[in-house]
Amino acid sequence: MAAVCGNADVFTGRVPLRNPSPSFPRVFTTQAASVRAPGPVISTEMASTAGTLDSPVKQIQIEGMVVLKIIKHYQEEGQGSEVVQGVLLGLVVEDRLEITNCFPFPQHTEDDADFDEVQYQMEMMRSLRHVNIDHLHVGWYQSTYYGSFVSRALLDSQFSYQHAIEESVVLIYDPIKTGQGSLSLKAYRLTPKLMEICKEKDFTPEGLKKANIGFEHMFEEVPIVIRNSHLINVLMWELEDKSTVADKHELLNLSSSNHLEKSLQLLMDRVDDMSQDIVKFNTYSRNLSKQQQQKHQYLQRRQQENAQRQSRGEPQLPEEDINKMFKPPQPPPRMDTLLIAGQVNNYCQNVKEFTSQNLGKLFMAEALQGHN
Amino acid sequence: MSVFGPVVKIHPVVLASICDSYERRNEGASRVIGTLLGTIDKHSIEVTNCFSVPHNESEDEVAVDMEFAKNMYELHKRVSPTEVIIGWYATGFDITEHSVLIHEYYSREATNPIHLTADTALQSGKMNIRAYVRLAHLSVLCLKNSEGISECQYVFYSAQMGVPGKTVGVMFTPLSVKYIYYDTERIGVDLLQRTRMTPGRTKGLTSDLSQVAGSASRVQDMLTTVLAYIEDVLSGKVTADNSVGRFLMDLVNKVPTISAEDFENMLNSNINDLLMVTYLSNLTQAQIALNEKLVLL
Numbered sequence: 210m211a212a213v214c215g216n217a218d219v220f221t222g223r224v225p226l227r228n229p230s231p232s233f234p235r236v237f238t239t240q241a242a243s244v245r246a247p248g249p250v251i252s253t254e255m256a257s258t259a260g261t262l263d264s265p266v267k268q269i270q271i272e273g274m275v276v277l278k279i280i281k282h283y284q285e286e287g288q289g290s291e292v293v294q295g296v297l298l299g300l301v302v303e304d305r306l307e308i309t310n311c312f313p314f315p316q317h318t319e320d321d322a323d324f325d326e327v328q329y330q331m332e333m334m335r336s337l338r339h340v341n342i343d344h345l346h347v348g349w350y351q352s353t354y355y356g357s358f359v360s361r362a363l364l365d366s367q368f369s370y371q372h373a374i375e376e377s378v379v380l381i382y383d384p385i386k387t388g389q390g391s392l393s394l395k396a397y398r399l400t401p402k403l404m405e406i407c408k409e410k411d412f413t414p415e416g417l418k419k420a421n422i423g424f425e426h427m428f429e430e431v432p433i434v435i436r437n438s439h440l441i442n443v444l445m446w447e448l449e450d451k452s453t454v455a456d457k458h459e460l461l462n463l464s465s466s467n468h469l470e471k472s473l474q475l476l477m478d479r480v481d482d483m484s485q486d487i488v489k490f491n492t493y494s495r496n497l498s499k500q501q502q503q504k505h506q507y508l509q510r511r512q513q514e515n516a517q518r519q520s521r522g523e524p525q526l527p528e529e530d531i532n533k534m535f536k537p538p539q540p541p542p543r544m545d546t547l548l549i550a551g552q553v554n555n556y557c558q559n560v561k562e563f564t565s566q567n568l569g570k571l572f573m574a575e576a577l578q579g580h581n
Numbered sequence: 582m583s584v585f586g587p588v589v590k591i592h593p594v595v596l597a598s599i600c601d602s603y604e605r606r607n608e609g610a611s612r613v614i615g616t617l618l619g620t621i622d623k624h625s626i627e628v629t630n631c632f633s634v635p636h637n638e639s640e641d642e643v644a645v646d647m648e649f650a651k652n653m654y655e656l657h658k659r660v661s662p663t664e665v666i667i668g669w670y671a672t673g674f675d676i677t678e679h680s681v682l683i684h685e686y687y688s689r690e691a692t693n694p695i696h697l698t699a700d701t702a703l704q705s706g707k708m709n710i711r712a713y714v715r716l717a718h719l720s721v722l723c724l725k726n727s728e729g730i731s732e733c734q735y736v737f738y739s740a741q742m743g744v745p746g747k748t749v750g751v752m753f754t755p756l757s758v759k760y761i762y763y764d765t766e767r768i769g770v771d772l773l774q775r776t777r778m779t780p781g782r783t784k785g786l787t788s789d790l791s792q793v794a795g796s797a798s799r800v801q802d803m804l805t806t807v808l809a810y811i812e813d814v815l816s817g818k819v820t821a822d823n824s825v826g827r828f829l830m831d832l833v834n835k836v837p838t839i840s841a842e843d844f845e846n847m848l849n850s851n852i853n854d855l856l857m858v859t860y861l862s863n864l865t866q867a868q869i870a871l872n873e874k875l876v877l878l
Contacts, residue, residue: 272601273597273773273776274594274597274598274600274601276769276772276773277593277594277597277766277769277770277773278594278598280594280763280765280766280769281592281594281629281630281763281766282660283765284763284765284766285629285661285663286660286661309601310601313660313661314660315659315660329656329659332652332656333656336649336652336653336656339635339646339649340602340605340632340633340634340635341605341606341607342602342605384765387765387768387769388764388765388768390768390792390796391768391772391792392768392769392772423870423873424869424873435772435773435776436776437773437776438600438601438604440600440603440604440701441597441600441601441773442776444593444596444597444600445770445773445774445776447710448593448596448760448770448774449774461793461796461797461800465851465854465855466854469854469855469858473858473861476862476865480865483869483872487872490876543876546876550869550872550873553865553866553869554866554869556862557862557863557865557866560858560859560862561859561862561863564855564856564858564859565790565859566790566792566793567851567855568852568855568856569790569793569794570793571848571851571852571855573793573797574848575844575848577836578836578839578841578844
């Protein structure tokens with residue numbers, strides 16, 4: 210799985226990534242006496258009506274502090290293109306998902322084999338409840354390396370999350386893009402169609418054709434809005450007052466080749482994977498058609514023989530089970546292809562976004578130079 | 582403020598967490614306290630994380646849930662093993678006697694705890710953030726006031742004083758506080774600062790060219806300010822300042838003087854690269870879409 214799904218740099222031999230499990234919301238349903246509006250009641254309501262809403266989450270509202278926490282987590286623990294993950298906490302208000310807090314998940318280490326993440330999570334949630342932090346799971350976050358996050362592990366995790374909690378999302382934080390000048394945080398959910406398929410676990414070509422799902426309909430992106438309370442606003446004013454003006458304007462940086470190279474390298478790898486997959490599928494369909502032909506021929510011969518025997522008055526040959534003789538070849542699972550296609554699409558999108566920004570910058574530089 | 586002892590460098594995420602836990606305090610609690618985590622250097626103390634600790638405070642006694650604090654620290658250590666307890670914070674305005682007691686507890690946990698105060702009640706119109714330490718310890722006291730007008734953060738350094746043999750008093754000495762950011766953190770904070778302007782205190786995330794446009798307009802604003810200043814100086818309204826003049830010189834020299842031809846070449850080759858990559862990615866996308874359609878036939 211790691212060979213097909215992940216970029217070899219990211220998932221170095223650790224198969225599969227264990228993502229935070231969503232088994233919590235049923236445990237903690239008591240209401241926390243807090244200064245803020247009661248959240249838990251609304252959430253349990255939403256959870257119980259799961260399945261009747263088409264797309265329960267139209268917008269995501271994140272507290273500024275959560276953004277800072279995610280950035281910090283990656284910065285401190287995520288160097289070396291490791292993927293960092295964590296859990297999002299919050300509540301659901303009408304059609305908005307509010308994320309009010311988060312906590313990071315420790316990295317997997319070889320010696321800590323089964324160090325019991327469930328227990329870590331439980332303890333964390335219990336402790337946070339004591340200090341009146343919303344303790345409801347609403348999703349999880351993950352950092353990504355140049356946009357390569359469409360993988361089997363992510364799909365499985367998000368599926369189990371969305372299955373347990375209707376409104377959960379996965380936040381993908383791209384630190385490299387953020388380092389280039391603008392915060393890159395995206396929220397994804399699985400489309401209902403994809404949820405259906407995952408539930409059936411029917412990944413054959415026929416199954417996918419029935420659901421009529423393309424790589425563009427795998428994930429739906431939910432718009433994100435950042436919200437700050439008044440007190441945090443005051444803090445912001447204070448920070449601006451006191452901190453040095455370190456506005457580096459990374460965004461206007463003209464150099465692009467390094468980033469482009471890496472992106473294209475990843476894109477090429479995935480395209481290679483995809484072509485391998487296509488070859489596999491082609492051989493399968495060729496085998497299938499050949500087998501059909503053989504079956505046909507066999508049947509015909511049978512019929513001829515039977516006709517002859519009838520004419521001679523001999524007993525007919527027993528009908529043999531065709532299927533046992535011609536075992537149909539296994540149809541290759543198409544889920545991986547779908548994932549690869551999705552990933553390729555994502556890379557292309559990122560590359561295009563990057564090039565459009567750079568073209569803009571180059572034209573600006575030309576204008577600047579032209580005035581001299 | 583006296584520059585005594587190490588400098589305290591605070592990350593904005595710590596302050597945001599403190600604000601948040603203050604907003605979520607229990608009914609009747611006037612302030613919240615919590616533990617500060619970070620790293621200690623020879624000359625500076627960097628505060629990178631924090632978590633709040635439930636506590637009860639009344640006129641004559643104070644109770645801190647130490648078990649909780651220990652537990653939380655263990656959990657946090659799992660994620661970032663390099664962070665240690667370096668002190669504690671409290672919102673509120675002043676250092677009270679209870680603070681001394683709590684400080685005692687924390688001096689058992691860390692060698693030189695700092696006490697951070699953040700004035701969330703904004704008593705003096707600003708959120709003052711100060712750090713204190715006992716003459717052997719740094720304590721970071723966060724005073725947070727609920728009115729939201731200003732926050733005082735004071736970092737105190739506490740010292741023992743008094744007549745030997747009698748009750749020993751504790752003196753908290755202030756330390757200098759700096760705010761420090763990682764690069765990505767800076768960008769995140771910049772985005773958050775833009776929420777100040779919108780009425781609902783919200784901000785969506787933009788993408789693509791609009792970001793470049795935004796950045797360019799900000800540079801343009803800055804240039805306008807600079808130009809206005811230059812006009813003033815030229816017309817004699819403002820006396821010229823040499824250091825500013827030097828900065829302006831640097832600024833103008835930053836635009837490299839390249840011959841027009843060379844620049845054309847560089848520009849064209851860059852544009853060609855980008856266009857080629859765009860073409861390739863469009864081609865790839867068309868290809869996979871086509872493949873999809875074929876498979877699903």
